[in-house]
Amino acid sequence: MDAKLDMFEDVNTSPSLEGDMSIPGKRTTTTATSPGGVPDYNTLDEPIRETVLRDIRAVGIKFYHVLYPKEKSSLLRDWDLWGPLVLCTFMATILQGSSSADSMSDNGPEFAQVFVIVWIGAAIVTLNSKLLGGNISFFQSVCVLGYCLTPVAISLIVCRVILLAAQTRLLFFLRFVTTTMGFAWATYASFVFLGQSQPPHRKPLAVYPIFLFFFIISWLVLSHN
Amino acid sequence: METLSSDNSVELPAQIEVNSPSQQTPEEPIESGIEAVPEGAGKAQHSLLTLEYYQQFFKVDTFMVLRRIRNSMIPKLASGNYLRMDIDQNPDLYGPFWLSITLIFSIAISSNIASYRHYAGNDYHWHYNFQLVSNAATCVFIYAIVLPVVLWALFKDSLKPVLYEELDSASYTPTLLSLICIYGYSLAIYIPVSILCVIEIALIQWLLVIIAALLTGFVLIDVMKPALRNSKYAIFLIIGILSVQFILSAGFLMYFYQDSLVTGTRFLQQVPCYQSPLKTSPRQSLGIKDCRSMWIWGKHFANVFISQTLITC
Numbered sequence: 001m002d003a004k005l006d007m008f009e010d011v012n013t014s015p016s017l018e019g020d021m022s023i024p025g026k027r028t029t030t031t032a033t034s035p036g037g038v039p040d041y042n043t044l045d046e047p048i049r050e051t052v053l054r055d056i057r058a059v060g061i062k063f064y065h066v067l068y069p070k071e072k073s074s075l076l077r078d079w080d081l082w083g084p085l086v087l088c089t090f091m092a093t094i095l096q097g098s099s100s101a102d103s104m105s106d107n108g109p110e111f112a113q114v115f116v117i118v119w120i121g122a123a124i125v126t127l128n129s130k131l132l133g134g135n136i137s138f139f140q141s142v143c144v145l146g147y148c149l150t151p152v153a154i155s156l157i158v159c160r161v162i163l164l165a166a167q168t169r170l171l172f173f174l175r176f177v178t179t180t181m182g183f184a185w186a187t188y189a190s191f192v193f194l195g196q197s198q199p200p201h202r203k204p205l206a207v208y209p210i211f212l213f214f215f216i217i218s219w220l221v222l223s224h225n
Numbered sequence: 226m227e228t229l230s231s232d233n234s235v236e237l238p239a240q241i242e243v244n245s246p247s248q249q250t251p252e253e254p255i256e257s258g259i260e261a262v263p264e265g266a267g268k269a270q271h272s273l274l275t276l277e278y279y280q281q282f283f284k285v286d287t288f289m290v291l292r293r294i295r296n297s298m299i300p301k302l303a304s305g306n307y308l309r310m311d312i313d314q315n316p317d318l319y320g321p322f323w324l325s326i327t328l329i330f331s332i333a334i335s336s337n338i339a340s341y342r343h344y345a346g347n348d349y350h351w352h353y354n355f356q357l358v359s360n361a362a363t364c365v366f367i368y369a370i371v372l373p374v375v376l377w378a379l380f381k382d383s384l385k386p387v388l389y390e391e392l393d394s395a396s397y398t399p400t401l402l403s404l405i406c407i408y409g410y411s412l413a414i415y416i417p418v419s420i421l422c423v424i425e426i427a428l429i430q431w432l433l434v435i436i437a438a439l440l441t442g443f444v445l446i447d448v449m450k451p452a453l454r455n456s457k458y459a460i461f462l463i464i465g466i467l468s469v470q471f472i473l474s475a476g477f478l479m480y481f482y483q484d485s486l487v488t489g490t491r492f493l494q495q496v497p498c499y500q501s502p503l504k505t506s507p508r509q510s511l512g513i514k515d516c517r518s519m520w521i522w523g524k525h526f527a528n529v530f531i532s533q534t535l536i537t538c
Contacts (some may be wrong), residue, residue: 109355130276131283132319201286209323216330223337 084146155182183218300443316402321409373404
């Protein structure tokens, strides 16, 4: 009687020990990835231009997803802070008190004030959301809030263009409407991304600071002249 | 620590990644028990540097926050044991913090609107004054933080000596967090008041401000009654609380809405008039006449309301 011990090699069985050590927040691209989210190619040998272009494309895709908020995963899974930085710097540059024409000083917000309001404001809103028990990470939330400034930045550009003409009540009303639309769009977009991360009995408590954050920034945009 | 996600570990890479250090919403049952904390002992378990320690101050939901705001605006709406049963058991920092921030920005925005409307008709090239945000922030945070600390110290210091056969409530002083919570929520009524003060009629502005000060003063005294009863200096504390409310309200109106007060002043003649709207810096500090008028009004109202509270207490 032969007792045969069959030893089979695990060649093609489903990987029980294989898996992905994908660290949360690791930067992956949405193109050319295996199902595990790791790029197939070796990024060490490629020219720098391709690396930069890939990141720029990722940022551009996120801007697109903010403007048409249908798909959530790209901002949340592949968060990055380039977009918020670009937007914040752009808005702070335009919004800073350009009082060189008059003798008055310190009337509009300084560059640093806008910067602080955007970043510290996003951090405080995120902290509030986490303290209330939300299950979203810090940087994901800051990323979403930063990218959702895109409509506000667009309304700032439009207001700046309107300000080139001589001001009348109609133009002020136009600016008001533009700013309101940007504010509503930004709040709606961030609600789409962040709204699911809170339990329902606390959702208004978490949404109100987001509303306040965009309201303050829209106010800065509107009162800029 | 995995509490509920242990059966999802195979599918993680393809999903939206959530990176949360074992946070639980209050409605989820605590299943795995290594760090399971029983409900009542939550405060002692976490170190000061973790997020969980501060989560205990945010254990509120929408309904509770709205109820606390409502209780802070309407006197006598809360029960007699509101301070001990409700606020002390669950002091929250969500309300005070966000109400303060909202108030700061509503004051800054309304003040700018008021000064814009004052100067809109002239050739004066109006500029947004961003310094107001910093000033408003200073005032509001002093009120919301320094005042409760002072009051807490006074309560502790002035506790009447307790005989051992008296009730437990005779040795009660409110905790610092409860006082911060109460004072924070009492700011709620100033938000609509600050928005309505852009109306350029001095009578309405003063009326709004006085009503707000009355309501908050009453609410504060009513809520703190269990603690005031145990204090040696009850009368002085009452006078102090009320007068601080009036000084705060009047000061806030006279500083932040200076420009619109000038246009509508039929009621108070001592507000200093401006020479010309083309001055480069329209902001002036409060003069001696304003302080004297504020003192006279303050004394009058304080007399009326001390007698009222002495009757009710």
